[in-house]
Amino acid sequence: MTSSISATFLVFDSKTGPQSENSRVVYCPSKDAAVQWPKCVRRGRPRKNLQGKRHTPCRPSKDVDVTSKQCYGFVDCSKGRQANDADTRKFVRAHVMHNHRRQKRRLQDMEIGKHPDGGDTVVVGLERPPIPSPERWSRDPFDSFPIEMQPHMHDLLCLYTSAAADYLYPIEAYWGFNPTQKIWVPLALTDPALLSSILFSSQQFEAKMNGRKERPSAINHMMQAIRALNQRLQDPLREISDSTIAAVAGLALTEQSSGRQENWRVHMRGIERMVEMRGGMSTFKHNLILYDKLCRADICGSIYSLSKPYLQMDRRAQQPQALQVCHATERALAPGFQALHNDHGLDSQFLHILYEVHSVTRALNTVDPPKSEVIPLMLRGRIRAIQYGLLSGEDYGTDASGGQLLKACRLSILLYVGIIQKEFLALPMSPQLIDRLKGCLQVESFTTDSKRALRLWLLFLAGSLVLDPVERSWFVCSLAEAASQLCLSNWCEARVLLEDFAWVAKIQDKSGRDMWGEAMRMRGIIQE
Structure with missing residues (x-):
C-alpha cells in the first residue's frame, strides 16, 4: 500500500531563499546558521621565540590561510650553493619528511589492497627493529633442565623423589635421608642422559605399582638416554664420568625390574668396562651413593638368576677402612644360628656373614634411628658386602647333607637382606629361585x-x-x-x-x- 502524501524538503539557509512555486520545498531562514570553523593549527613541537622571529620570504607563514592544497617553496641551490639559513634547512627537511610519510602510507595502502578477503579490519604491523636477545639470555631463566620438559615429566620427577625414593632407599629413609632428592636429581639437572634415565625409571616404577603396561613414553625416555650415552662415548673425558656411569646403572636396574634380563646383561657389561677404566670399584669409595647404585644394579640381576655378579671384588675391599676395625669386635651370632652352629657346625666364612647379618639386624631394630650412632650409608655398605659374599661363594647345587643345610642358610640370608631393602617389591622372585628354595626345603632334610x-x-x-x-x-x-x-x-x-x-x-x-x-x-x- 503506497501513501498518497508527497515528501516535503526543508532547506535551512542564513539568507532568505527564493520563493519556490513547488510547495514541497520550504526555505527556513536562520541568522545563526553561519558557522565559523576555527583555523587549522599545526600540531607538534612548538617553535622557539615565536614573537621575535621573523618569517623568511621563502617560507609562507602558517598563520595565513592557504587556499591551495599544495604549498610550493623555492630554494636557490644553483651553482652548488647550499642553504645555510636555519629556517631554509628546516623547511627542506619538513618537505622531505612529508614526502617520506606519503610514500609510506601509499605502500601500506597497497599492502591492504593485496588482501581484499582478509576481513573488515586489517592490522598492518609497523616495521620495527627486532629486540636484541643474546643466546645465553634467550631461554627461560627458571628453566634449568638439560632437556625440554613436558608437564608429565615434572610429575615423574616428583614421583622419583617421593614414592620411588622410599622404595630405592628404605634404610636411609629411617634416618631421614633422601639420596634421590639430595644427590641424584641435582646431578641430573646438569646431565641429559642421567635425567632421561631417571624419567624412564620413574615411569616404569609408576606402571609397576599401578599394575599398568609399559607406556610408549617410557621407551622414548629410554631411547633418549641411550642416544645421549652413545654420543658421550665419543668424548673420552665424559665417557667414564660419574653421571654417565650412574645413567647406565639406572638403565640396567630398570631393565631388570621390567623383566628384560638380556638388556640388563648388556648394560652390566658396559658398566664392567667403565669401572675397569676408572681403576676398579675401590675408586668409588669416596662416593658411597654411586658405589651403592653400581652394586644395586649388579646384584638385582645376579639374585634373579642366582649367578655371580659382574663386578667381582673382595668382600673386605668393598667396605670403608673404618668398618673393618669395628667389625672385629662384633662377634655375636643370633640365637637360632648359634643353635645350628652348635649342632652341625657352620663354615667359618659363612659365620662371618652371619656376624654381619646380626649386626645389621640390631641396627635396623633401633628404636630411634636418627638418634643412634649408625650411619645409613655405612650400614648399606655392610649389606652389600653380605650380598656379594653370598653370590660370589660356592655353588648352590651340591647334594650333600651338610651342603644342603648351607645352601638353605645362604638362600635364606639372600632373601632376608633383599626384603629389608625392599628389593623384591618391583622385581619378583624368578622361577629358578623358587625351584631352588622348594628343593632345599624338603622336610626330610630338617630332622632336628x-x-x-x-x-x-x-x-x-x-x-x-x-x-x-x-x-x-x-x-x-x-x-x-x-x-x-x-x-x-x-x-x-x-x-x-x-x-x-x-x-x-x-x-x-x-x-x-x-x-x-x-x-x-x-x-x-x-x-x-
Whole structure:
C-alpha cells in the first residue's frame, strides 16, 4: 500500500531563499546558521621565540590561510650553493619528511589492497627493529633442565623423589635421608642422559605399582638416554664420568625390574668396562651413593638368576677402612644360628656373614634411628658386602647333607637382606629361585629342632615374596606343617622364633602376620 502524501524538503539557509512555486520545498531562514570553523593549527613541537622571529620570504607563514592544497617553496641551490639559513634547512627537511610519510602510507595502502578477503579490519604491523636477545639470555631463566620438559615429566620427577625414593632407599629413609632428592636429581639437572634415565625409571616404577603396561613414553625416555650415552662415548673425558656411569646403572636396574634380563646383561657389561677404566670399584669409595647404585644394579640381576655378579671384588675391599676395625669386635651370632652352629657346625666364612647379618639386624631394630650412632650409608655398605659374599661363594647345587643345610642358610640370608631393602617389591622372585628354595626345603632334610626352626624362618621369608597362587599355596601348606612340628599355636610364639634368626618388625611384621593367618586357616582345613 503506497501513501498518497508527497515528501516535503526543508532547506535551512542564513539568507532568505527564493520563493519556490513547488510547495514541497520550504526555505527556513536562520541568522545563526553561519558557522565559523576555527583555523587549522599545526600540531607538534612548538617553535622557539615565536614573537621575535621573523618569517623568511621563502617560507609562507602558517598563520595565513592557504587556499591551495599544495604549498610550493623555492630554494636557490644553483651553482652548488647550499642553504645555510636555519629556517631554509628546516623547511627542506619538513618537505622531505612529508614526502617520506606519503610514500609510506601509499605502500601500506597497497599492502591492504593485496588482501581484499582478509576481513573488515586489517592490522598492518609497523616495521620495527627486532629486540636484541643474546643466546645465553634467550631461554627461560627458571628453566634449568638439560632437556625440554613436558608437564608429565615434572610429575615423574616428583614421583622419583617421593614414592620411588622410599622404595630405592628404605634404610636411609629411617634416618631421614633422601639420596634421590639430595644427590641424584641435582646431578641430573646438569646431565641429559642421567635425567632421561631417571624419567624412564620413574615411569616404569609408576606402571609397576599401578599394575599398568609399559607406556610408549617410557621407551622414548629410554631411547633418549641411550642416544645421549652413545654420543658421550665419543668424548673420552665424559665417557667414564660419574653421571654417565650412574645413567647406565639406572638403565640396567630398570631393565631388570621390567623383566628384560638380556638388556640388563648388556648394560652390566658396559658398566664392567667403565669401572675397569676408572681403576676398579675401590675408586668409588669416596662416593658411597654411586658405589651403592653400581652394586644395586649388579646384584638385582645376579639374585634373579642366582649367578655371580659382574663386578667381582673382595668382600673386605668393598667396605670403608673404618668398618673393618669395628667389625672385629662384633662377634655375636643370633640365637637360632648359634643353635645350628652348635649342632652341625657352620663354615667359618659363612659365620662371618652371619656376624654381619646380626649386626645389621640390631641396627635396623633401633628404636630411634636418627638418634643412634649408625650411619645409613655405612650400614648399606655392610649389606652389600653380605650380598656379594653370598653370590660370589660356592655353588648352590651340591647334594650333600651338610651342603644342603648351607645352601638353605645362604638362600635364606639372600632373601632376608633383599626384603629389608625392599628389593623384591618391583622385581619378583624368578622361577629358578623358587625351584631352588622348594628343593632345599624338603622336610626330610630338617630332622632336628634347630633345622626345623630354620625351615620355618625360610618359609616365612619365601612365602611373603611368592605372587603365584599355586606356588604360594605350597609355601602356606609347608608353613602349617612346620608350625605343627614345632608346636606353635599363635603368632606371638612364631614371632619369637623368627626373631631368634633375623627379623625386623617394622618391615616384616605385616607380611609375616598375613602368612601366619593363611597357614592357620590351611591347617584348620587339613585337620577337618
